[in-house]
Amino acid sequence: MSPLYGTGTPLLELSRVSLRFGGVKALTEVTLSVPAGDLFSIIGPNGAGKTSALNCISGRYAPTSGRVMFDGRDITDVAPYRRAAIGIGRTFQNLALFGHMTVLDNILVGRHHLLRNNFVAGPIYWFTGACREELAHRAKVEEIIDFLDLQHVRKAIAGTLSYGLRKRVELARAIALEPKLLLLDEPMAGMNLEEKEDMARYIVELNEERGMTVVMIEHDMAVVMDMSKRVLVLDFGRTIAEGSPAEVLDDAQVARAYLGAAEGFGRNAEMGVATEIAAP
């Protein structure tokens, strides 16, 4: 919802976050601020530190220095599973589904932290509210299945699905968490045009209709520039630009970072992007 955008305190803030692996500086003093209701993209060449930044937010990596604030609270030292509980959901660049479980069960896993019953109360199903609870969660999951058009694979084993569908199931699981902040690591990588368009529509709807704040890493420039409200550009672990898509496209440093790639820093994967970004 647009009224949320730009109002009040930022939902997520990174202040001067650095991350080092021995001598490798993955992130250097990255600062960013995402207001509630934003659709925020992080772009940059391969190895620029995008996924590292996302991992610092989700808690998979602990920053070497700097602070991560979420919803007015310092979460720098909070464990990843607790971050899920306070409202950070994510998907992975390489799929991380339970391949042998059905789509339905995979999405239900996303509800796990909301379950009140445990393995003692659960078996006495009808007396502890476990039955009612299961119905409520199933209803929520069905709503998500409807939202992401997964009805036809509801009972299919996740591992047997196409790549595009598995990405969608992963998104469904992340939404099932009912997060305030959704982190998407390359949600459209390896998809065909139709799948990309669908995925873009889902993300925009999540953001606009359900008011979910989204931080996304994506390579497809057309997608990023079309969807994002704001964009952060990283190169060698440093912020080189931040602003609206139009501002970022105009930025000379950004063009250089990407063009540099074309001139032979071995980032061939980004060449397609380089031409697109230089064109305007």
Added chain:
Amino acid sequence: MSTAATPLRDLAPAPVADTLPKLLARNAAAHPHDVALREKDLGIWRAYTWADYHAQVKRRALGLSAIGIERGDVVGLLGDNRPSWVISELAAHACGALSLGIYRDALDEEVAYLINHADVRIVLAEDEEQVDKLLRLGDRIPGVERIIYSDPRGVRKYTDPRLIVASALDRVGDEIALQRPERYDELVRATSGDDAAILCTTSGTSSNPKLAVLSAGRLIRHCESYLRVDPKGPQDEYVSVLPLPWIMEQVYALGQALIARMRVNFVEESGTTMADMREIGPTFILLAPRVWEQIAADVRARVMDASPLKRFVFRLGVRLGEAALKSGAKGARALADLVLMRALRDRLGFSRLRSAATGGAALGPDTFRFFQALGVPLRQLYGQTELAGAYTIHRPGEVDFDTVGTPFDGVEVRIDDADANGVGEIVTRHPNMFLGYYKNEAATRTSVLADGWMKTGDAGYFGASGELVVIDRVHDLATTSLGQRFSPQYIENKLKFSPYVAEAVILGDERPYLAALVCIRFSIVSKWAERHRIPFTTYADLAAKPQVHDLLRQEIETVNASLPEPQRVCKFLLLYKELDADDGELTRTRKVRRAVINEKYADLIEAIYAGQPEIGVDTMITFQDGTRQRVRTRLKTVDLVQAARAALRSPLGAPG
């Protein structure tokens, strides 16, 4: 039984409930707690009783009347098969308005044409996809005052003043019902069975579709004649998957369902149709020939993938089933069921079928036999939109694959301009046919003869047993330059029984011999190619593989063996794309549009008859998502008779 049907005088008098909303009110009063509709939503089948159904129609009708829908207005309906559609249609009828169903995959121009031609004032669109389509038309549809949508997802962001969400309209209806409780009953009482109620698009194998005007009273009476030869009742389950704008879905999901109180079920998504169908276990089903062919092909494809033991059991089961069909013995049937058929029917969701039909076009006899052997009581229907849908059907136990059965009571069929073999144009009349084409007096005069006989445009004859045989469209019947008459469709259906053939177009009108343009069935040929370790990339690439040519050559030679020599296919080529309704090559009901194909592939056709062994193609294909792809390929013409011709000096003569 005489074939040319009994006179019309002994028909029952018009029923009191002569409009669909009256029937609904009658059912809601007499059976309020019986299930009328079911919809699968969020994974659960949710039932509407007759009372619910009636209440929903009431509020929507009052809502529609509140925004100015009156007698004689036209209300457009656009979307998937859902309860909301039938509710809206009945609500429009309750207001005395006409309903016009628009196919959900219709292109923008078609939608604009229909809306403008029919003076549609209000469109009920299902969701964002349909609303987008209408908004995209902008000022090309100036007559549309309101667009009512049921699913608000994604539509909320639009600010077009014409948009209203259906739930808001229904609330307006509720308020009116509170203020004037008798209002709805008055509206329904004012409806008359003699008034025009339904506009139905005709399939239009040429140019813009015409709109047949049907009155509710006639439709209901015609549905009753149908029910006399194929009775249905409250115990019957029907799954609504045919497009609702089509006359036959109007007959089943509205007419027959309201008369016989058959339960109508709506599937969750098109992708879940087969699974949902299996959960419901319908007792009646009508599918287009293409869908029956597709199901048969899928079964075969799955068997190809199965283990040798399963393949053996399948072959055995099919042989037993065919034997049982031939002998008619109960024991043989039971054996076939035990070995294969019961399990296969269950898998397909056909376990509880009491009646099944195919219609819309001819179904190849081999496919017919396959389903009969499977134990599906499949029957052929024949009819036209103008004549309120089907009016001939096989009588139970008298299924002859080549015929379309005998007419319903009160339907008269004759053959005009019959040639020496009795083949001529099928001309029909019955008291419940359409009132005329909407705003197209000229077309009505051309098709309907002075004394109420309707020219169907189909060629056919009465078989020895008195059953009607339909051959093809009159103007599609073709003659080779050597004077041999043939029906392209008949041969195409034979070809399409091969699981590898998705579509075929037979050429040869005013040519020395017959040739075929063939589209391979990608799902199956690709599987076959994988199994034979043939690498390929796209459809076009696969269709150009020499091994695939050999495969199809064998298939066509098999078909040729069953045809009289002058009607055999002498040459064929495999097209680089599938025929598609979006390219105008097929109608929405998936019939081949010959004129379009003759024009579009004119150079291919010329090249075939000029005897070129290879034809270069360089063209653009536009996909549904708007992307375009350049296709450059060389098509090879396969000559099936060259060798034979050299040896036998066939009368066909060397071309070119």
